[in-house]
Amino acid sequence: MTKYDAVVIGAGNGGLVAAIRLLQGGLKTLIVEKHNLPGGFATSFRRGRFEFEASLHELNDFGAANNAGDVRVLFDELGVTDKIEWIQIPEAYRVIARSENLDATMPFGVQAFIDKMEAYVPGSRESVTKFFELAEEIRLAQAYSSSVNGQTDSKYMVANYGNFVRCGSYSVNQVLKTLKMPQKAVDIISAYWCYLGANLDDMSFVHYASMVNRYILRGAAMPKMRSHEISLAMVERIRELGGDVLFNTEAVKILTDAEGGVSGVVLDDGTEIATRHVVCNCAPHVVYGKMMDKVPEAEVRATNARKFAGRGFTMFLGLDRSADELGIENHNYFLYDTMDSVKQYDRMRTIADNDVQATVCLNRALPDCSPEGTCMMYFTTLYMSDDWANVKAEDYFKTKDYVADKMIARFERDTGAKIRDHIEEISVATPMTYARYCGHPQGVIYGYESQYWDGLMPRLQMMAEDHRIRGLRFAGGYSMRLSGYSSAYFSGDISGRQTVGDFKREG
Amino acid sequence: MPFTFKKQIFGFMDLIRFTKMVPKRREKLAEGSAEKIPATYRVNETAKILHPGYQSAKLVKITQNTADTKTYEFETDKPFYFRAGQYMTLGTNVNGSEASRPYAVSSAPGAALGKRVAFTVKKCGFFSGYLFDNAKEGDIFTVGDPSGEFCYEPLKDAKHVVAVAGGSGITPFYSMAQAIADGTMDFKLTIFYGAKTEEDLIFKKELDALGSDKIRLVYVLSDEKKAGYESGFIGADLISKYVSGDFTVMMCGPQAMYAFLDKELKKFDLPPRRIKKEANTVGVRDVKEEHYKIKVKIGFESYTVDADSRETVLVALERAGLKVPAKCRAGGCGFCHAKLVSGSFSIPGADKRRLADSKFGYFHPCCSYPDSDMEIIANKA
Incomplete structure (x- = not known):
């Protein structure tokens, strides 16, 4: 029987990054993808004289070489940045709500954004400045949290990132109200909400502010040859590192051992792969609904509790x-x-x-x-x-x-x-x-919704206890970093590295 | 000056609230239903009807349309749906070769919901020859996903479509005419149908029966003069005789017909968006005969197959009996997407690959001819 240290199911954004991390960690790795192309949503297609981008509006948190965002840092570590030609997006966004007489075009750059907002909404400067101060503290707190793998020291957090902790449990609307931001400025700064897909009463401030800040602080980037260029660059990297890649290949079953841990994967042509570690770049609903015979009740309950975005x-x-x-x-x-x-x-x-x-x-x-x-x-x-x-x-x-x-x-x-x-x-x-x-249930593209109780912070804090099945981890839009390109890449980074740790500990 | 965020009157309440997020989520997750998680969803089930993938199909009826054309009617495994004008691949193993060809569906979309689909095939080559001489009712074939963009687009196309069909190129328009007649689609269709003689017209009786204020037929015979028929070739003058105003031209037929029409249509000064052409499959390349070896990795296995400079990489793989993806056979759909490890190839027509495909060495075996020994990675079908 063919044996791998780890198998990645799904070559979407999360799966591709996870595979590179597994290979960098020295694991013999196979990645399988049911489509004939990598990337999941990150792809392109041709019609006549046009090559359309399938999904990427702009890549958040990439930045320039001299103002690198977290995604660029990750891509550097993965060894893919230079395989891709990057373009900077010229401005942040234009938001229009004609029925409310709103039409604003916002720039990148925190100071430029604050100034432009003041021009549209005189008197907004103080609250918008505070918004970005909070957002920056959130960014730093998250960097600290990542550096300790979510095992944060609460005293250290309160001492160094007090505002983060104090605003961390509130929704976007609750915090903006507390900041006394004028309504029109709230409206303009809310424009990105549909990128995260939960309304701002439900969405945690930490999540939203973190995204807005990353956009405005670093600008946004785009690969010259559509997101397909990123996806193929990652496959190239996987092959360079000795990984095996199978397209047109669906993983239909995840096999478990007597203790309920992962023992293998069955492919659509019946091939059995022996492995003790799987990273799934797909919805837990799909894995537990049809790919595993025995699923622990706690996992069934937790999955049923989630809401599709x-x-x-x-x-x-x-x-x-x-x-x-x-x-x-x-x-x-x-x-x-x-x-x-x-x-x-x-x-x-x-x-x-x-x-x-x-x-x-x-x-x-x-x-x-x-x-x-x-x-x-x-x-x-x-x-x-x-x-x-x-x-x-x-x-x-x-x-x-x-x-x-x-x-x-x-x-x-x-x-x-x-x-x-x-x-x-x-x-x-x-x-x-x-x-x-x-293969997403109901055609969901945003994973599980960032509801008030299931937002970014508690997901990150509960990463360890959400991992209930030995050898099974998730990457992509349904996992701990929620949906979106950069989030999916980060989730692949986290789950890939964690699986390397699992392998070193457990074999 | 740094500020302190405070929402509640006592700031420590904000801190306490933060510490409750994890217990809250823990509680919510535990409260989820213990009911079995569904294996599928309604949207996913509809997607399976729209995109059934490969499925088996039983040949249930063969009708001889003309001396060199037959219609093959199949009963498919699953109900499915498509857009009139689309093609599907029909495949089987022919003397050890894994062969399949794309054919425009000649039946109506509605029939597919009842698992019925028909292809009208002209005897002209390896696969159609096999169908003509060997296929019989009861035989099992494999059909692929309905594909292609040769369809009426209400948001883009003019309300009036001028269809120009040459020979068996009538098939997608016959499907469209049925779809208009049964109310599936709504646009005005004037079909200019060219054939050598009256005897060569496929579906003449059926098309005449579909004629209405929306569907108009103009038959054009090139080798015969006959009352009630136009004669010669389909060109600008003939189109102008029957059609005026804004229209979209859709053409399906042999390459020679396209070459003639390309010149003729210039007289109308139509923008590119008003002209659609169904791609013809790639044929034999007219170069000196050379023999090469192609080493191909499919899944976990490697094979070495013989290749001929005059035939595509795809044909070489199929001749060796390998099951690899094939769909449009015209270089456009990307279904056969493969990776070049070493060696060289050429694409005689337009390069329809994605930009990044060229950059990272991916190619479409269906339209690429070997220029040397090659090593490639292909997907399994």
Whole structure:
């Protein structure tokens, strides 16, 4: 029987990083992926003269060589940074909520952001400055926490990161209210909420502020050849380090020994792989629902207790005019009905009511990403319920077109750009598409929701006790760092390194 | 000046609240249901209908359409759905070769929900020859995922589609016409259908029966003059005779027809978004015969197979009886995505790979011809 020290199931962002970490730790490693490409959502596809980015709007926390963010530091350690050509994103975002007369374009750079906010909302400077002070302390506290693998000393924490501890249990809205931030500034600073997919009454401040701070402090980056370039660079690295990579190969079973620990993996062609360590880059729901015969009751209960986060929908357009000609001014747009994230979240439950979009014109960051005289865009939204489960196969294409049509109409209405008559290529990904390619339940793209009780902090603090099955760890959007590119990379880093530790301790 | 965050009147309350997060989550996780975690979900089940993957299909009916065309009707394992105009691969083992070919579906999308699908095939090569001479009712084949973008896009295309079909290129349009007639799709379709003689028209009777205010048929015979038919080739003048206003052209037929139409359509000055062309599969390359060895790793196994400079890398693998992914056979879909370890190849037509694929040495064996001995890593099918 083929034997490996560790097997990684799923070559998404988390799985790829975990595999590199396992190999760097000296483990003989196999990574299997059911699709024929690596990356999971981190991929690209071609239509006519366009190569579309499948999911990445901008890579958070990467920074430049002289202002390196945590992702760049990680990529340096993995040995992949230089395999990829990087582009800096020019500005943070433009947020529009026409019904509330909001239209603001925000820059990168903490000082520039605070100044611009003061220009939009006179009197906001003090509270926004405090926001970033808190956010920076959170960043430092998290760095300390990571450096001790989550085993933090509470006295040390309170002494050095007191504000972090004091604000750490509150939601975004609770903290912003305490900071006495003017409502319009709250609205503008809330724009990124849909990137994390929980409303701001539910989402922990620590999580949100940490993300905003990383964006604004370091800027955002994009690989020149779409996220596919990152994914292939990681595979290249895995092979350089002697790892085995199998595509078109689904792991269908995880075998366990008498004590319930991992003893092997069965592949879709019946091949049995002996291994005592598995890192799953997929949902615990998938692993416990169909890949393991005996699951401890505590694990079943914990899994059932979780709430699925947003189900994804993305429309991709290749347009036969340049962004200038069409009046598309910005790289990254957030278009909302209301800046009240609780109300907005509620409207995002159904296909009929959801009109939110996070939209990117890639040419505004990468002018030559499509042929001269053209541009390409992608429009993303999230559904906060399983309304797509009500769509029958025979109604599927019409429903796709209905949502895509609404997205185009909203973008034109809110921004004044004219795109409808210039569509050369169109492609639409729905929850069914995400379910098909990545196997996620209900087409979820954001893992488990960052609810008030299941946010970033308690997940990190409970990493040790959440690990209930010997030899089984998780990486990717469903794990301890929550969803998003940088989070998924970090989760792969954590689970990969932890598994190396497990292997050294337990064999 | 650093500030101290304080939400509650007494700051220590904020600290206590922090320490309660872990117990709270612990409690919530323990409160979860002990019910078995589902093995599947509704969205995932619908996804399986839309993208069934490889499945087996039993040949249930063969109909001779014309002297060199037959329609093969299958009953599939699972119900599925597709967009009219899409193709699927039909495959089986032919004398030791793992062979499959992409064929446009000629039946309606609705029939697939009842596990019925039909392909209309012209006898012209290795696989179609096998079908013609050997396939019989009751035989089991493998069909692939419905694929391709040769479909009507309501948000992009004009409300009026000018379909230009050459010979067996009628099949995707026959599927579209059925989908319009049964209400699955809604657009105006004018089909210009070119064939050598009346005898060569496939589905003439069926198409005529579908004619309506939405579906119009114009038959064009190149080798025969006959009342009720246009004659010659399908060009700008003929299209103008029947169609005006905004339209999208969709063409499916032989390469020679495309070359002629490319010139003709210039007269309309249409932007590229108004013209769609179904890709033709890659054929034999006209170069000097050379013989190479390809070392290929698939899964945990390695094989060395013979290759011919005139045939694609994919054909070399298939001839050796290896099961590797193959779908469009035109270099576009990327399904056969493989990694080049060493050696060289050329792509005669357009390079449709992703940018990063070229950078990291990935290629599409279905449209790549060996120029030397090669070592590659391919995926299992």
